[in-house]
Amino acid sequence: MEFSGKTAFVTGVAHGIGRAIALQLAEAGASLALADINAQGLGETARLARERGAQVVECPLDVTDEAAVRAAVQSARDALGPIDILVNNAGVYDCACDFVDSRSEEWKRKMSINILGTLYPTHAILPGMLERGYGRIVNIASVAGVYGIARMADYSMTKGAIIGFTHALAKEVTRRGVTVNAVSPGSIDVSGNPLPEHSFMGRAGTPEECTNLVVFLASDRASYISGQNIQVDGCRKRM
Secondary structure, three states: OOOOOOOOEEEEEHHHHHHHHHHHHOOOOOEEEEOOOOHHHHHHHHHHHHOOOOOOEEOOOOOOOOHHHHHHHHHHHHHHHOOEEEEOOOOOOOOOHHHHHHHHHHHHHHHHHHHHHHHHHHHHHHHHHHHHHHHHEEEEEOOHHHOOOOOOOHHHHHHHHHHHHHHHHHHHHHOOOOEEEEEEEOOOOOOOOOOOOOOOOOOOOOHHHHHHHHHHHHOOOOOOOOEEEEEEEEOEEOO
C-alpha cells in the first residue's frame, strides 16, 4: 500500500475533513498519530482507522498548548517511530459577523487555534524530518485566506497567515527533502446539510474531495510539488 511504513501526525480529526484525511491515510497503509481536543470524536475516528487496519496512537490535545503538543509528538514517536507526514488540520471558524461587531476574545481564540495550532506541531516535528532528509507537511487553509470573505475578517486573516507560512517555510526546507503545501477548501459540506452555492459548480464539496488532494500531497507522487496553495472550491465565486 502507498503509505506502508510511513507515519502521519494529523490534527483536528474528530469530524469532517480531518476525519476523512485520517481514514484515507489508514486505508493507504499509514500508521497514525491522531490529535484532537474532542476526546469523543477523536476516539471514534481512531476506532474507524483501526477498522481499516491502521496502527493508531490517540493524542487528546489542545493544539494551543505548546508543551502539550511537544509531549504528544514525543508519545507518537515513542509508539510509532519517526513522523514522516504532518497534516495541520485543526482550526476554528465560529460564527460570522461584521468586524466592527466582533470581540477581541474571538480574534485571540481564532489566532491561537488556527495559527499557533499550525506553528506548534510543525516546530515540534520538522527537526526530525530535516534530520532524516524527508518529510511531507500539508497545512489546511481556506479560500477565505486567499480572497478575504466579508463578515469573516478575523478568520480570513488567520487562514491568510497559514498560506504565507506555507510559502515561506517551503523556501527554507524544500532543498532538504521536506515539501510544504497548503490546501484551501471552499464550501465543504461536513454536516450532510446543503450549503449555499458559492461555486460555479453549483454545489458544495465533500470532505473526500478535499482529502484526495491532501493525501496526494502527502505522498511520494507529489515529490516535486512544494510551496503551493491549492484551492479545492469548485471554481468559487468571489464573495
